[in-house]
Amino acid sequence: MVKFKNNEGVTYLIMAFFRLPNKYFHALFSLIMVMFFLSSCSSEHNGSNEENTYEYTGKLITNNDRKEHVNLAIINDYIFAVKQSLKKPIPILRLGKQELTHQDEYRAQKIVIQNKDFTKYTRHPQGNKPLRNEIMTIRKVLAADVSLNNKKRLSKCGKSCYRVEMYNYFYNMSTVGFVDVKLQQVLAVNYYSDAQPDINNRLKNIAIAIAKNSKLVKQELLEVTQKPTMSQIKTSLKNSRCERSYHLCVAPTFVLNDKALWAIVDLTDSTLVGIRWTNLGESGPPIDVTERQLENEYVFREFCEKSNHLQKGNWQFDYQITASDGIEVTQLKYKNIPVMKSAKLLDWHVNYSTREGFGYSDAIGCPLFSSAVVIAYEGPQVEEIKQDGKTIGFSFTQDFRQPPWPTPCNYRYEQRFEFYNDGRFRVAAADYGRGCGTDGTYRPIIRIDIDADKDHESISQWNGEQWKLWTEEKWHLQSKNTKYTREGYLFKITNEKGNGFYVEPNRGQFNDGSKGDNAFSYISINHPGRDEGSNDMVTMGSCCNTDFRQGPEQFINPPESLQNKNLVLWYVPQLKNNGTKGEEYCWADTRIKNGIKKVKVWPCYAGPMFVPVGL
Amino acid sequence: MIKVFVLGFLILSLFVGGYLLTIQNKNITNDTHLATSFKLGVVNSCRKTPSFIHTLSMKQPAIDTKQQNHQGGLVIRDMSNNRIWQDESWTKSGYLAGFDRDNKGNMYVAPLPYVSLSLNPPELQNQIYKIDSSTAKMQLYLKMPSEEKPNNKNPFGTMGLFYDCDTNSLYVSSLAGSLPRKENGVIYQINLSTNTVVSQFNTIDAIGIGVFNTLKGKRLYYGLARKPHVYSILLDENGNFTQSKRFEFSLTRLQGGDTTVAKKIQFSKKANKFHMTVKETEFGFRLLAENNPEKKKYHFIYSIIDDKWSYVEYSYE
Structure with a gap:
């Protein structure tokens, strides 16, 4: 049997094929190989003519659908253990002996949780409420663990030194303690804000269970019965894959041939966030799914x-989220009869009374490629509206947030139909605070x-006795002196036959906690071919x-005269916020629940009801 | 017949391989043939403080383009007492992205839609303004020579600026006309002696840019607008773009790193070492007004032996 080294085999085969002298062929072949190698294997490459295109393939589980794992035993057991840990004097969920490989690791844990520096952030400074903490890893100290911060203290560290990592779910921070079990001493404690350690096996198993049992993952993998690889689940002390919620999130991946399915699992809430396919096999910059x-x-x-x-x-109806005018509902029909061409929200004006001229015009819209500053979260949600146990209709809502909400000077809004x-x-529409x-x-x-x-609409206003026709474009401010019909109607928009809608402004009668709109109403003519708000407006x-x-x-x-025209109603409610305890309105605050952050909201709703006339 | 075909193929391969090698050698000429005046390190130390700042009687004047606590745009802030000064002509740019100074103390600024488009209408975003060193007056300096126009679905134009003393060049990144599924951005090299674009790097969406003379040549570092990656591209001795780019690092893979993008890249020399600082921002081709105090700066040190930037640590802005 002839054995060749490197390219010898190929070279001899070609030589034999052409019957060429050995020395010529070696030279020819080597030259070709070298040139191809040099031209293709450089670490730098030509990039000017690359077509840089993007695909958007991520799939998201919306909040309403994130409850599918509540019946998994592994999660129920874990949640029970977390709740028990919060009742303890030192609220830390520890690793059990069976989860550790050496008795000294268990000793290290026992020593470190008695240390005040290590437990410094385990309770909230206001009210001393317990926060959710969990020991993640315990292992021997390595040379790489020694840094400028702890070099002096760890200088005497021998083979009996252990490193204990704990994650705090409330602050999204890691605490690392170094323990000498022989001396029974804590040598150093370091804190890492916005950093998450490697997770323990208990959480790894939960992450896999959530991913494997998810309907979305099952749909994507269909009949494939492949165990997820966890190689890319986390690396030590990095930021979360959940950059917005600041939750502990990991990414079990399912590798299938040249592709990988990433599942983002939220371990703070024990839910799947979403999934995304990526290509494998290409060397180059790292791929991250978050x-x-x-x-x-x-x-x-x-x-x-x-x-x-x-x-x-x-x-x-049709609907679409716009670049800066929120979600637009168009071609609304009831029993197949057109009732509304379009409704949208162009801007939120926010001003602060104690600071002259200070405030913002917030455009709401798409999270990518838009001129919005407060962006759509998830998609629109549909929910039934019930009264006395009976379904009387449904709501269609879209959430818009600035990602750091509810921190000060960040906003959250809602459009609701x-x-x-x-x-x-x-x-x-509703405001959820928190503002500046x-x-x-x-x-x-x-x-x-x-x-x-189409072009014979009219508007009338109730003057306390009768409907008074508006003859030209104008505005009106809802006030204490405004007259309403017995049913609460202020305007009537109708056609020549008298069909159309009453406009019932919000005065707090819609059982949504609202205090009324105090709204400006404007009637303008919808001029064909003139852009007066029908297209996405840059600013308003x-x-x-x-x-x-x-x-x-x-x-x-x-x-202009309103006779024989198509009309547009502009409605601008005025909502005054309040952050006083017990009177909160248009407001949000962060609270502690089960040791983690939960946002409590006091939304202020606004907007008129349209009641059919002659339908 | 087959033998002839195979032999022909090999000969053709020889020519193609040779051609590719020649092209590549041309691109990496700077690796081995650097200009005689070439000096390793920071390339913008010739920049001067604008003359008008000396007339403001400030103890610690600082150029401030942060969009906080004022109505936006450029201000000169006295750090000793927080007093601010702004020339009336400066409001024409609206809110700002990058800025830089040249060797005469002139300043160049790029507009940036921030809270809304009212102060930064899309049609005025793909251009840069110049502030005269002596008079402090702001004037339109150059409209980027692009057919791509900012609009309400991508209101961004010019973003990052960086001045290179060696070639008297101003580099400008622009995102004008980029689409959700296709990069149409450009990095321009402007010769400040002729006030013209002399070279450009096409189909690249970048924000932060910075030039540094490495051991193997002049490189422009750029942070992608859509990914947390920083790349660099080799410049020739005139500061023109070559075809040779390379991946440097990703912010996500740094200790404490984020899935943000590099909005500003700066170089400095301290204690005989070269430093790179990368500032981050969250960017999604939408307006940037988010009050997030957690933005980070990532610090690197240049290793001459390896011709590489080594990550050191991060800090908060």
């Missing part, structure tokens, strides 16, 4: 890049194009005007 990426990609691909259609009961079985519908202070007033700019007729008026100059006034100045 919560933020999944959330952005999912919303962008599903609700920003395309229009969707919803049909439920007697209602149907309600559709009732009897033909009523409501176009509403307790002296804020929020003014959402809502544009509503009722479809009563000043943040900080406290009078009618909120933006829509530009479309009614100078006022």
Whole structure:
């Protein structure tokens, strides 16, 4: 048997093929190989003509669907253990003897949790409430563990020194203690904020169980029965894969041929966040799949890049999240009859009364490729509206947040549409705080194009005795002196036959905790071919005007006759926030629940109800 | 017949391989043939403080483009008492992204839509402004020569700026016209002597940029706008872009790193060592006004022996 070294075999075969002298062929072949090698194997490469294209393939589990794992025994046992740990004087979930490989590791844990520096952040400084803490790893000290911070203290460290890592779920921080079990002493304690250690086996098993039992993962893998590889689950003391929630998240991956399915598992809440496929096999920059990426990609691909259609009961409409005008509902029909061409929210104006001219015009919209500053989270949610146990309609809501919300000077808003079985519908919006202070007033700019007729719409206002027709474009401010019908109607938008909708402004009668709208209403003409808010608007008026100059006034100045025209209603509620304890409104605060952060919200809802006339 | 075909293929391969090798050698010429004036290290130490700042009677003047506690744009802040000064002409740029100074003390700034588009309309974003060193007046300096226009779905134009003393060049990154599924960004090299674009690196979405003279040649480092990666591209002795780029590092893989992007890249020399500082931001081609105090700076030291940047630590902005 002839054995060749390196390329010898190939070379001899070609030589034999051409019957060429050995020396010529060696030279020729070697030259070719060297040139190909040099031209293809450089660490630097030509990049100017690369076509850099992107795909958005992430899939997200929305919050409402993240409860599917509550019946897994492994999770129930874990949650029980966490709750028990919170009842202990030192609220730390420890590793059991069976989870450790050496008795000294257990001793190290026992010594370190008695150390005050190590347990410094295990309770909240206000109220001494227990926080969720968990020991993650215990191992012998390695040379790489010695840093400038602990060099002096660890200098005497022998073979009896152990490193104990603990994760604090409330602060998203790691505490590392170095223990000499022979001396029974804690030699050093280091804290790492926004850092997560390698997880223990208990959590690894939970992560795998969540991923394997997820409907979404099962759907993607179909009949494949492959164990997930956990090689990329975490590396030591890095930031979370959940950059927005600051939860402990890991990414078990399912490798299939040249592809990998990443599952982002949230171990703080024991849920699956989402999944994403990536290609394997190509050397190059690292690939990371994270919560933020999944959330952005999912919303962008599903609700920003395309229009969707919803049909439920007697209602149907199209919807799409815009670049800066929130979610737009279009072609709304009830029993197949057109009732509204479009409704959207162009801007949230926020001004602060104690600071003259200070505030923001917040555009809401898509999380990628937009001019929004407060972005869509997840997709729209549909929920049934019940009264006395009966379903009377459904709501359609879209959440918008600045990622650091509810930290100060960050905002969260909601657009909400309600559709009732009897033909009523409501176009509403809510603020969830927290903003830059307790002296804020929020003014959402809502544009509503009722479809009563193509070009023969009219608007009338109740003056206390009768409906008074508006003859030209103008605005109105809801006040104490405003007159409403017995049913609470202020306006009536109808066609020539008298069909259309009553407009019932919010005065706190809709059982949503609202204190009323105090709204500006404007009626403008919908001019064909003129962009007066029908397309995505870059910006809409000043943040900080406290009078009618909120933006829509530009479309009614100078006022035009409303006769035989198609009309647009602009509705601008005014919502004053309150952060006083017991009176919170348009507000959010962070609380401790089961040792982790939970946000408590006091939303302020606004928006009128449309009640059919003659339907 | 088959023999002829195979022999032909081998000969053709010889020519193609030779051609590719020649091209590559041309691109990496700087590795072995550096200009005689070439000096390892920081390339912007010739930058001067604008003359007008000396007239402001400030104890510790600092150029401040942070978008906090004022209505945006550039201000000169006295760090000793927090007093700020702004020329009335500076409001025309709106909020700002990058800025830099040249060897005469002139300043160059790039506009950036931040809270809303009212102060930064898309049509005025793919350009840079110049602030005269003596008069402090801001004027439009150059519109980027691009057919791609910022719009409400990508309102960004010019982003990062960096001045190179060696070639009197200003480098400008631009995201104008980039699409969700395709990069259309450009990094420009502007010759400040002729006020013209002399070289450009196409189809690359970058934000932070910075030039450094490595042991093997002048490189422009750039942070991608869509990924947490920092790359570099070799520049020739005139500061023109070559075809030779390489991956440097990813912010996610650093100790304490994030899935953010590099918005600013700076170089300095301290204690006889060269330092690189990379500032991060979260970027998704949407407005940037998020009040997140947790932004980080990543610090690196240059290893001359390895011609590599070694990560040291991070700190908070």
